[in-house]
Amino acid sequence: MKYRLLAALCYCLHMTSFATVILQYHHVSVTTPASTSISPEQFSLHMQYLEDNNFTVIALSTLMESIKQQKTLPNKSVVITFDDAYLDILTNGKPILDKHNFPFTIFINPSIVNRKSNHYLSWQQLKTMADDGVIIANHGMTHDSLTRIPEGMTQQAWLAKNTETLLSAEEMIADNTGQSWRYFAYPYGEYSPAIQQWVQENNFVAFTQQSGAVGLNTDITTIPRFPVSQPYDQLSSLRDKLNALPFSISLEGKNQETVFQQGESTSVSFNVDVDDFDPEQLHCYISGLGRQKIQWQGDEIFTIDYSAPLPTGRVRCNCTAPSLSEPGRYYWYSKPWFILKENNLWYPL
Structure with missing residues (x-):
């Protein structure tokens, strides 16, 4: 253990960190479930904190290209993401993001968009946002967990079926928004090693819901994101997450x-x-x-x-x-x- 500590002391003399934090939001509203919501006022405080403390908010594609090319990004880089394509992202969230000129990503379920619910963004709204620079990415055709294999179905058959729906969802996003990034956020954050391999075989990168910062060596089938909805939306909690470093484990x-x-x-x-x-x-x-x-x-x-x-x-x-x-x-x-x-x-x- 003394050797390890000595190595750490020597290593820190020449260490240059690369750390990007991905924030995960859902609703920006006070009338939606608390566990997936942040109020517009608190969301505004989050964005102002990023600006006041010299964080560099980058597009998700910038981060992924950096990992692909193994090139470092500015220290204190941050990516902003939303899951589920709720309408309040546009009505309450985007004006705040636009005020700060911050890019962001929305992970969507095409079949849910197709229902034309008043609570979700429409394809026309998503296309307008995409044309404005918002990244529209894949959250699965539906919001079903990939780990929950139906009774009587083999894992191989289950993943084969989901290959069709995942690719169909990607094609639908491309047809309606003009974008196809092959970024996939696991519904409910649930995955397994077999699903990780499946993601890789289908040439996607995948995002989870467990905590952690992103580095050049991060596994691109389990890229961590920090949930920052209630009750984890306080600035003290946000500060700790934004200062996180990727643990190479x-x-x-x-x-x-x-x-x-x-x-x-x-x-x-x-x-x-x-x-x-x-x-x-x-x-x-x-x-x-x-x-x-x-x-x-x-x-x-x-x-x-x-x-x-x-x-x-x-x-x-x-x-x-x-x-x-x-x-x-x-x-x-x-x-x-x-x-x-x-x-x-x-x-x-």
Whole structure:
């Protein structure tokens, strides 16, 4: 452990960070469900905070091109995204974004747009926004979770069916907006290693709903985004997220899995590829269980034996550690699990 700390102290002398934070919003409204909403007033405060504190808001395509070419972006870069194509993004959100000249992305479900609901953006509105520089990207044809394979269907058949619908959704977006980025946001943030491979085979990059900053080595099938709707919409919380650094952590074997039966997973191990932190200051928290005990296996692997069985539902393990080279900034990594109910039934969406 002393060797690791010494390496960290040496490494920080020549380290140049690359960190981009992607913010995930849904509604900009006070009349919609709180868990997916931020008020226009609070959203305005978020955007003003970005401007006042010299953050560089970039288009999602700029970030992806940077990763593709392995070229760094300005420090304190931020990407703004919305899920689900709600009308209030246009009526309440866009005027605030336009005031600051901030680019943004909307992930949409074409079949929901086709319903022509008064609560969702229309194709005409989306085309106008696309012509104005807004990126329109793929959230699946419908908002169905890809991990929930129907009873009696094999995983291979399920993914084959979803290949058709994903590509159809991309084609529909292209036909109606003139854009085809092959960016895909997982509905409900649910995915598995098999789905990651499927995304890659279909030449998409995919975005999740677990926390973390983005770096040049980020896995492009699980690009993290920070949810910033209620109750995580306070400026103090936003500040911590905006100052996050990408934690270069990888998973191998069973540790990559995300879907488990009740009590099936009892521990997880992480491979760490960055030295710019003191191992004694690494802390990991599992939703519903709190802070976990960390056991180092040498200098590059640490293991968590859960303090109790993982609870049912969407579970996260958030690991953070303060940077040695950039005081006030934290490495941040989030590992998701999707834990089934008893009798291997899925929890409600």
